[in-house]
Amino acid sequence: MVNYLKRMKERPVNYDQPSDSDRPVNDVISLLQDLVRIPSDEREAEVLACLAERFDRRGISYSVREVAGADRSNIVATWGEGEPSLILNSHMDTVGIGDRAGWHYDPYGAQIDNGCMYGRGTADAKGPLAAMVIAFESITAELDPHRGRLVLMAVAKEESGGTGTELAVGDGLRAGAAIVGEPTGLEVLTAHKGVFRADITVHGVAAHSSEPWEGRNAVFDAPEVIVALRELSRTVAGRSDPLVGRASLEATLIRGGIARNVIPPSCTLTLDRRILPGESMDDVREEILTALEPVSREVEISFEPVSRAESAVTPAGEPIVTTALSAREAEPKGFPACCDMWYLTNRGKIPTVILGPGSLQQAHKSDEHIALDDLRQAVHIYRRIILDWFGRK
Ligand SMILES: [Zn+2]
Numbered sequence: 336m337v338n339y340l341k342r343m344k345e346r347p348v349n350y351d352q353p354s355d356s357d358r359p360v361n362d363v364i365s366l367l368q369d370l371v372r373i374p375s376d377e378r379e380a381e382v383l384a385c386l387a388e389r390f391d392r393r394g395i396s397y398s399v400r401e402v403a404g405a406d407r408s409n410i411v412a413t414w415g416e417g418e419p420s421l422i423l424n425s426h427m428d429t430v431g432i433g434d435r436a437g438w439h440y441d442p443y444g445a446q447i448d449n450g451c452m453y454g455r456g457t458a459d460a461k462g463p464l465a466a467m468v469i470a471f472e473s474i475t476a477e478l479d480p481h482r483g484r485l486v487l488m489a490v491a492k493e494e495s496g497g498t499g500t501e502l503a504v505g506d507g508l509r510a511g512a513a514i515v516g517e518p519t520g521l522e523v524l525t526a527h528k529g530v531f532r533a534d535i536t537v538h539g540v541a542a543h544s545s546e547p548w549e550g551r552n553a554v555f556d557a558p559e560v561i562v563a564l565r566e567l568s569r570t571v572a573g574r575s576d577p578l579v580g581r582a583s584l585e586a587t588l589i590r591g592g593i594a595r596n597v598i599p600p601s602c603t604l605t606l607d608r609r610i611l612p613g614e615s616m617d618d619v620r621e622e623i624l625t626a627l628e629p630v631s632r633e634v635e636i637s638f639e640p641v642s643r644a645e646s647a648v649t650p651a652g653e654p655i656v657t658t659a660l661s662a663r664e665a666e667p668k669g670f671p672a673c674c675d676m677w678y679l680t681n682r683g684k685i686p687t688v689i690l691g692p693g694s695l696q697q698a699h700k701s702d703e704h705i706a707l708d709d710l711r712q713a714v715h716i717y718r719r720i721i722l723d724w725f726g727r728k
Pocket residue numbers: 426459460493517518
């Protein structure tokens with residue numbers, strides 16, 4: 336259900352006021368502490384309220400869009416009008432902390448130690464989000480709003496499928512380019528892998544295990560499927576892309592049987608296939624079905640796709656790529672994981688790069704942290720890209 340709550344405000348801006356380049360950099364640390372101290376693994380409402388309160392104070396207009404119930408919404412702030420236009424996208428949700436195993440710091444304490452801030456989301460992705468918010472706010476305070484349109488999307492449900500960005504793009508949100516704030520170690524990433532997951536179930540017939548000939552053992556039949564997939568996995572592993580690296584096909588789960596004394600009537604394997612830019616989802620699916628075809632003549636199999644995210648790539652010649660690379664004086668790289676970029680590029684047709692402070696190796700781990708120097712530098716880099724973007728003709 337679409338539920339838009341639009342609040343438009345007047346912006347009190349003094350265009351003659353020069354920007355103080357150090358202030359935003361210090362603000363980013365206290366903002367990140369505020370965000371990390373709000374747990375947001377299954378609800379973004381308090382993080383959203385924190386951002387809304389900041390935008391209200393600065394007279395920045397924004398909209399709130401429900402993604403999954405009242406506690407899980409996107410907040411999209413917009414400044415200026417016309418072209419050029421640029422989207423800054425990052426997410427408010429984090430993964431959970433489980434039973435806190437491996438944590439030596441309070442996951443919601445945002446403690447600073449040795450030049451780093453510790454806590455869930457410091458890297459993925461509250462650090463990138465905080466740097467984007469500070470860069471966005473500083474630009475709204477110093478640029479003429481007729482120079483172009485800058486959009487800040489803080490989305491919900493990225494960690495569970497990207498529904499927030501998917502809905503925003505589905506609602507028609509567009510711009511000339513976008514930056515996705517994920518922990519990339521401040522590298523400019525122009526591509527990411529896609530993923531296709533499916534459950535493959537081998538069907539048998541249950542029977543008392545003292546009379547196995549009355550049934551058919553699905554666990555004993557499952558190796559036929561595993562051997563076929565293992566073979567395909569070797570073929571797939573031979574493919575690679577210069578930006579994102581190797582393709583892969585792995586079995587990640589197997590479950591079968593119902594009791595120790597029952598011939599198992601089914602055995603299900605879950606497949607995780609990582610897709611390169613240039614590989615189509617249909618081809619990937621077809622290739623798996625073709626590999627299983629000989630087995631399916633002997634064994635009854637069903638195939639159920641469970642999730643998918645397309646791969647994405649932004650061509651090297653796109654202005655957002657050259658602008659971001661010149662701000663970093665770097666070469667483009669690829670993202671081995673998946674993120675919200677593909678909704679922007681593939682569905683929204685918006686050239687997009689992924690760029691943010693923090694390391695992907697920190698994401699989803701205990702003692703997650705971010706270097707404060709990275710965080711400060713991210714504000715400068717985002718500001719430089721935005722200023723270059725609005726300065727170009
Ligand atoms: Zn993330």
